[in-house]
Amino acid sequence: MEKIRTRYAPSPTGRMHVGNLRTALYAYLIAKHEGGDFILRIEDTDQERYVEGAVDIIYRTLENTGLLHDEGPDKDGGVGPYVQSDRQKQGIYLEYAKKLIEKGEAYYCFCDKERLASLTQTVAGKEINVYDKHCLHLSKEEVEANLAAGKPYVIRQNNPTEGQTTFHDDIYGDITVDNAELDDMILIKSDGYPTYNFANVVDDHLMGITHVVRGNEYLSSSPKYNRLYDAFGWEVPEYVHCPLITDESHQKLSKRCGHSSYEDLIEQGFLSEAIVNFVALLGWSPEDNEEIFTLKELTDRFDYHHLSKSPAVFDYTKLKWMNGEYLKAMDFDRFYEMAEPYLKDAVKKEYDLKKIAAMVKTRIEIFPDIKEHVDFFDMLPDYDVAMYTHKKMKTNAETSLAVLKDLLPRLEAQEDYSNDALYAVLSAYVEEKGYKNGYVMWPVRTAVSGKQMTPGGATELMEVLGKEESLARIRRGIELLEKA
Numbered sequence: 001m002e003k004i005r006t007r008y009a010p011s012p013t014g015r016m017h018v019g020n021l022r023t024a025l026y027a028y029l030i031a032k033h034e035g036g037d038f039i040l041r042i043e044d045t046d047q048e049r050y051v052e053g054a055v056d057i058i059y060r061t062l063e064n065t066g067l068l069h070d071e072g073p074d075k076d077g078g079v080g081p082y083v084q085s086d087r088q089k090q091g092i093y094l095e096y097a098k099k100l101i102e103k104g105e106a107y108y109c110f111c112d113k114e115r116l117a118s119l120t121q122t123v124a125g126k127e128i129n130v131y132d133k134h135c136l137h138l139s140k141e142e143v144e145a146n147l148a149a150g151k152p153y154v155i156r157q158n159n160p161t162e163g164q165t166t167f168h169d170d171i172y173g174d175i176t177v178d179n180a181e182l183d184d185m186i187l188i189k190s191d192g193y194p195t196y197n198f199a200n201v202v203d204d205h206l207m208g209i210t211h212v213v214r215g216n217e218y219l220s221s222s223p224k225y226n227r228l229y230d231a232f233g234w235e236v237p238e239y240v241h242c243p244l245i246t247d248e249s250h251q252k253l254s255k256r257c258g259h260s261s262y263e264d265l266i267e268q269g270f271l272s273e274a275i276v277n278f279v280a281l282l283g284w285s286p287e288d289n290e291e292i293f294t295l296k297e298l299t300d301r302f303d304y305h306h307l308s309k310s311p312a313v314f315d316y317t318k319l320k321w322m323n324g325e326y327l328k329a330m331d332f333d334r335f336y337e338m339a340e341p342y343l344k345d346a347v348k349k350e351y352d353l354k355k356i357a358a359m360v361k362t363r364i365e366i367f368p369d370i371k372e373h374v375d376f377f378d379m380l381p382d383y384d385v386a387m388y389t390h391k392k393m394k395t396n397a398e399t400s401l402a403v404l405k406d407l408l409p410r411l412e413a414q415e416d417y418s419n420d421a422l423y424a425v426l427s428a429y430v431e432e433k434g435y436k437n438g439y440v441m442w443p444v445r446t447a448v449s450g451k452q453m454t455p456g457g458a459t460e461l462m463e464v465l466g467k468e469e470s471l472a473r474i475r476r477g478i479e480l481l482e483k484a
Helices: 018-033 054-065 084-089 092-103 113-117 140-148 196-206 216-232 262-267 272-280 295-301 316-329 332-346 353-360 367-374 397-413 419-433 437-449 458-483
Strands: 005-008 037-040 106-109 120-123 126-129 154-157 164-169 173-178 186-188 211-215 238-242
Touching (some): 005 211, 018 037, 018 054, 018 262, 018 295, 054 262, 084 092, 092 106, 092 154, 092 196, 092 216, 106 140, 154 216, 164 238, 211 216, 262 272, 272 295, 272 316, 332 353, 332 367, 353 367, 353 458, 397 419, 397 437, 397 458, 419 437, 437 458
Parallel strands (some): 005 037
Antiparallel strands (some): 120 126, 154 186, 164 173
């Protein structure tokens, strides 16, 4: 069996879109599932869209997600250069374009902008530009004279105008198009750079790529790709077109949604491994519908033949849930290291942040959630005494006041403010009075936090707050209840 070789070929145009990350992930998984090679190639031929620092983003993202390439600009595997602008400087693309000209599969085009603009047609209410093969009919002498005179040119693919072209995609099956729909696309631009489509075909062949993974927006370009492979007499790789990714309103996932790139999600407090896990499921699902996977487990389980044709919805709520599952399972030391900046931003007083971190670890979905869970430690918020009423606990303002007044002298006399010692005091009171736990714990927790929901129980919070602050808050609770 031929060794599988896939590639991720991003353009350095900014942050890595979730769709591009999925392409990289699927290409990686397809290769690694069969023990193949994953190649990184930088496609920087569109100089107008080049963004400074974007190449560093590509390297950093692949490293942080664990999608480590076997070959690339920094790992020569013998088929480099792996940067298209470097390949262009070596004349690779022009060399292969001229080979097509010799075969009659491509031709020089010298038409100026004005003439090209005049070729606009209206099809189905839309204006499109269809080239009329004018320069295909220039004699060899006319072409040579134009070249000698330094007349600007592009090189176009010579596509047939009759018949049909069929190509096979491993997800969408056989797709046939009328050749009349195939424009004579430009292969080499007037600046000497190749177009995206042409460079892809040449590079994929020369680098031995066996499986081409890309978004299904490239389905319409695939017949032109196939015609180039056929024109050169090259073997056509396996095509794997991934489904569109949409937002919750079923519109194409765009930058405006605020979470369209890997960097956006990292900045919002998501874990890299959770993002990778989630992105893997945008168009693919295992047969048993399991959802939590490490990258190694994904590599073992991934079968691209099970990709969906239907658009994949980027469910932000599900991603948050998944991230929360990763946080729950995370080693505490690593969790604390990552949570510490958020804790320090929310809690300015000298409290034991590790104890607070232990409380919130299983209660948050993303790190920025920490603030709303712990903001009461620094300052008791203003709160409504209605919070003391809890039907399930059978508490109200009157019962809560009685409990707090009963407990106050006991808590004042207590010196050990560790969680276990405090819990023993409250439990003894519960047993003595014949109350249920919640009947006592609810008003105490409400008094020391001023919040309906807290990351820990009453005695856990009091351990962190300490004796002086805990008593001050309980006295404040008594005061508020007496005024009510």
